[in-house]
Amino acid sequence: MDRYLLSIDQGTTSTRAVLFTTEGAIVAKAQSEFPQYFPENGWVEHDPNDLLTTSIDCCQRVLKEQNIDVSQVAAMGITNQRETTIVWDKNTGKAIYNAIVWQDRRASVYCQQLKDDGLEPMLQEKTGLLADPYFSATKLKWVLDNVSGARQKAEQGDLLFGTVDTYLLWHLTHGKSHKTDASNASRTLLFNIHTQSWDKKLLALFDIPECMLPEVADSAHDFGVSEKSILGAEIPILAMAGDQQAALFGQACFKSGMAKSTYGTGCFLILNTGDKALTSKNQLLTTVAYRLNGKVTYAVEGSIFVAGAAIQWLRDGLKLINQADEAEILARDTPLSHGVYMVPAFTGLGAPYWDPDARGAIFGLTRNTGIKEIVTAGLQSVCYQTKDLQKSMEIDGVRPVSLRVDGGMAANAWFLQFLADILGARVDVPKVIETTAQGVAFLAGLQAGIFTSLEHIETAWNLEASYDPVMTKPERDKFYAGWKKSVKRVSSELN
Ligand SMILES: Nc1ncnc2c1ncn2[C@@H]1O[C@H](COP(=O)(O)OP(=O)(O)O)[C@@H](O)[C@H]1O
Numbered sequence: 001m002d003r004y005l006l007s008i009d010q011g012t013t014s015t016r017a018v019l020f021t022t023e024g025a026i027v028a029k030a031q032s033e034f035p036q037y038f039p040e041n042g043w044v045e046h047d048p049n050d051l052l053t054t055s056i057d058c059c060q061r062v063l064k065e066q067n068i069d070v071s072q073v074a075a076m077g078i079t080n081q082r083e084t085t086i087v088w089d090k091n092t093g094k095a096i097y098n099a100i101v102w103q104d105r106r107a108s109v110y111c112q113q114l115k116d117d118g119l120e121p122m123l124q125e126k127t128g129l130l131a132d133p134y135f136s137a138t139k140l141k142w143v144l145d146n147v148s149g150a151r152q153k154a155e156q157g158d159l160l161f162g163t164v165d166t167y168l169l170w171h172l173t174h175g176k177s178h179k180t181d182a183s184n185a186s187r188t189l190l191f192n193i194h195t196q197s198w199d200k201k202l203l204a205l206f207d208i209p210e211c212m213l214p215e216v217a218d219s220a221h222d223f224g225v226s227e228k229s230i231l232g233a234e235i236p237i238l239a240m241a242g243d244q245q246a247a248l249f250g251q252a253c254f255k256s257g258m259a260k261s262t263y264g265t266g267c268f269l270i271l272n273t274g275d276k277a278l279t280s281k282n283q284l285l286t287t288v289a290y291r292l293n294g295k296v297t298y299a300v301e302g303s304i305f306v307a308g309a310a311i312q313w314l315r316d317g318l319k320l321i322n323q324a325d326e327a328e329i330l331a332r333d334t335p336l337s338h339g340v341y342m343v344p345a346f347t348g349l350g351a352p353y354w355d356p357d358a359r360g361a362i363f364g365l366t367r368n369t370g371i372k373e374i375v376t377a378g379l380q381s382v383c384y385q386t387k388d389l390q391k392s393m394e395i396d397g398v399r400p401v402s403l404r405v406d407g408g409m410a411a412n413a414w415f416l417q418f419l420a421d422i423l424g425a426r427v428d429v430p431k432v433i434e435t436t437a438q439g440v441a442f443l444a445g446l447q448a449g450i451f452t453s454l455e456h457i458e459t460a461w462n463l464e465a466s467y468d469p470v471m472t473k474p475e476r477d478k479f480y481a482g483w484k485k486s487v488k489r490v491s492s493e494l495n
């Protein structure tokens with residue numbers, strides 16, 4: 001009887017369940033979108049129940065459509081949008097407030113205060129992160145400070161905190177397992193990445209009761225079993241990882257110097273630095289890539305908040321295109337000398353600028369500017385932002401030996417060629433671009449003994465296409481100089 005690995009990939013705009021063979025090939029997938037809530041300017045929320053029900057529904061659909069008996073699923077893994085913060089009552093399982101999404105900027109004033117108080121170097125030293133509202137701690141503090149009765153209940157031990165992995169695990173195991181993995185913990189601003197434990201000084205700073213926090217485990221670990229009533233039989237949950245780290249794993253970037261960049265709603269470039277936790281002097285993040293048998297592999301990360309979302313905005317906001325893939329047709333028909341720059345700082349700027357109050361702009365408009373120039377500038381903005389990250393990594397003394405890409409925008413060949421040109425580096429696309437789901441399936445397979453080693457997993461990664469740079473250096477430098485000038489002009493310091 002065939003056996004399978006099942007992944008839940010709970011993302012920012014949709015949830016997927018992906019079923020893999022025990023060799024790591026995709027058998028089938030199911031996907032569901034859910035509502036986004038924007039209660040105030042800069043706030044982004046999800047209903048936690050939507051995240052749970054879409055996860056269960058996608059698993060049920062994928063198994064049913066393939067007519068697969070649940071007992072054939074050897075193991076499952078959970079990967080998730082990171083940092084998004086949920087607090088729930090452990091007696092009822094009900095969240096006391098909506099999930100506060102990673103993009104949410106409500107804590108920006110508080111974060112500025114942390115910077116003004118000179119606390120950012122200490123935060124960076126312990127956690128590898130910065131004083132930015134992106135991370136969980138300041139969102140969790142907001143819930144405890146603003147939801148009536150929350151702090152008292154938390155102190156009594158009645159409330160639990162989790163990122164989305166933890167929330168799903170707790171519900172799938174009917175409250176039996178309150179755990180996270182080290183890659184997710186490393187995004188909270190509460191976790192000391194050197195000691196691999198919740199940091200007492202940070203818990204005191206943010207005023208977070210330790211009893212709310214999950215136990216932190218390896219990324220491949222026996223997290224519990226899903227309750228029989230949910231999917232028809234118990235399935236061992238053998239892996240959890242933040243989605244970007246899971247993609248690094250799915251891209252088989254196991255050696256120091258290997259990097260991947262995922263182009264979904266945002267873009268996240270992660271470079272494996274092996275057993276060294278590099279402290280960036282250039283505003284990049286240091287993060288746990290994965291932890292196996294207690295051994296931590298670290299990474300540096302550049303996070304860009306708006307990548308594919310810029311194309312979505314051109315489609316849904318400005319209605320300049322009907323479908324995302326039209327962007328490629330328009331770009332192919334646009335001379336590179338068009339002179340338009342778009343800076344999609346819709347929710348501020350992430351790495352390396354970390355300017356939560358910057359807002360977007362389009363520069364260089366003339367009477368000749370039309371739809372195709374603006375759409376092309378949208379695609380190019382994502383390449384320039386990747387260049388910013390590459391430059392920052394170089395200043396920090398690390399240079400990707402190769403860049404493996406994935407995510408929705410990796411379907412756009414024009415974009416990938418311009419990316420290779422602007423980076424002056426080769427860009428590789430794998431055959432399976434569901435690398436996030438694949439990464440956590442690999443991790444679950446490792447724990448189940450289906451994959452015997454990282455070398456074994458490497459054999460399951462296959463190249464689909466490579467893009468080599470053809471642009472000259474003077475041209476590349478000229479385009480990039482135009483971007484740097486534009487990005488300076490959206491800085492919040494000027495507003
Ligand atoms: N051919 C394309 N060209 C440019 N952008 C695209 C293309 N296809 C999809 N996208 C963008 O990719 C994003 C979807 O990617 P996906 O990896 O599914 O995102 P997420 O997991 O963050 O929801 C959307 O923002 C969409 O605008």
Ligand SMILES: O=P(O)(O)OC[C@H](O)CO
Nearest residue numbers: 011012081082102264265
């Ligand atoms: O849901 P995604 O794929 O946009 O990823 C979100 C990131 O994990 C946020 O840090």
